[in-house]
Amino acid sequence: MNYTLHQLEIFFKISQLKSITKTAEDLNLTQPAISIQLKKFQEQFPIPLTEYVGRKIHITAFGKEIAITAEKILNQVANISYKSQAYQGVIAGKLNISIVSTGKYVMPFFLADFLEKYPGIELTMDVTNKNEVIKNLEENLIDFAMVSVLPEHLDINRIELMRNELFLLGKEYPNNTKKTLTAEQFKSLKLIYREKGSATRQAMEQFINQHHIETNKKIELVSNEAVKQAVMSGMGYSIMPLIGTKNELKNKEVQIIPVEHLPIVTNWNLIWLSSKKQSPAAIALANYVKENKTEIIKKHFSWMEDKSFLS
Template sequence: MHYTLHQLEIFFKISQLKSITKAAEELNLTQPAVSIQLKKFQDQFPLPLTEYLGRKIHITEFGKEIADTAENILEQVASISYKSAAYEGKVAGKLHISVVSTGKYVMPYFLSDFMKKYPGIDLTMNVTNKSEVVKSIEENTVDFAMVSVLPSHLNISRIELMRNELFLLGKDNPSKSGNHLTTKEFKKLKLIYREKGSATRQAMESFVDQQKFTNHKKIELVSNEAVKQAVIAGLGYSIMPIIGIKNELKNKEVQIIPIKNLPISTNWNLIWLSSKKQSPAAIALSNYVKENKMEIIKKHFSWMEDRSLLP
């Protein structure tokens, strides 16, 4: 057999994404180039690694075993590079971060200059809902997580990043007075919720319950972007973090609806298990965020203090 590391990388990426097109995009290759390398790799085995059902590619059981082996080989090769960099006094290694979906508007700004400073670090950032983020910390599969609500059942360390405020948003203000929405007016709104497991969903449900509102008209969507687009389209109203609607507020596509007991204020936090032995890459990120967070907030998030965006 004469397969190459390049072929191993391509096959492993295909097995992850279940798509030649997506693998090509992620590896910055053309789709024909990926298909050719997959065929050359496949031709070296007596059993098929993939099969097609309709137009969709599937990984065979034998292919899954080869993919697992390929992953181990690629990790060992990467570790050689990391060890080499360490002997040269450079910080290198893998860094895994899990971020709640609205945190995608925040975390990249804390990582951008850090990744430029440490080019030997390979970053994986998974964006999902709160329950999955907490699960990744609980199972120790990530170095850090970014959350706005701290998991009380875990012994964690944290770096407080910045304020997170949630407002009631709509395409227009349904208040007859054009001012603060009354309880009676709120009860008539069709509310748009995030999916269960989302911290934004929990905050919204908590607000509705605490105010003793009985609102039965609701829509449920599975991402912050989907909720935002639904609000812009006029499908309903939602309680959302202001961090994700900067341009929409400035362009007057949505507006903040004043109502008693809003906004809800929390804080974004970078957290990790207190018992976790941090890698050099993780220690470097902790130190970088502590030293630079105020400058990053001032540079990228000062717009949140712009009162002209608020009612």
């Protein structure tokens, strides 16, 4: 066999993206170049790696096995490069972080200057719901997770980052009154929920259950962005994190509806398994966040404290 690392990289990327076009875009190559390298790689094996159903490419069972091996080889090659840099005193390597969907409004601000300081670090950040984030952490697939609800069944280390406040948001006040809503008034609202597995949904349901509020009208949507757009359109009301609605509140596209016992206040945390042997890149990030979090919060999130733009 005479395949190259470049061909391994291309085939592994195809196995991930299931698309020649997307692979070409991701690797900054032309589609014909990807197809030629895939053909040359396939010629090394007597068993098909891919098959087409209609116009869509699929990876065969054998191809999936090869993709797993290709990933291991590519990771080992990358580790050689990282170790070489480490011997020269350069912190380098891969970082895998999984964050809950609302965390996308927070975590990038803790990473931007860090990645500029350590250009040898390669970052992969997965944005999903709480259940998937915890699953990734539990299965040791990631270096860090960012959550607002800590997993009680796991032994973790954590760095507390900043407050997370959840308010009831709506396009306008119910019944044109700006008074604090009673439980009876809250009951009559058409509520928009996140999907099951979301920390925002969990917080909303806990609030409703703790205060014995019966709700009848319900809409369920996947992602905070979908919920926010639905609220802006007037479809209903939702308890949502303040962090993701700054511009919409400032532009009067949505409003905070006062409700007794709101906001719900939690904290964002950067967490990792206590048993995990951290890489130099992971240690560098943990130290960086600890040392710089106060300055980062003051620089990017001071608006959450004064809320002057809401008046």
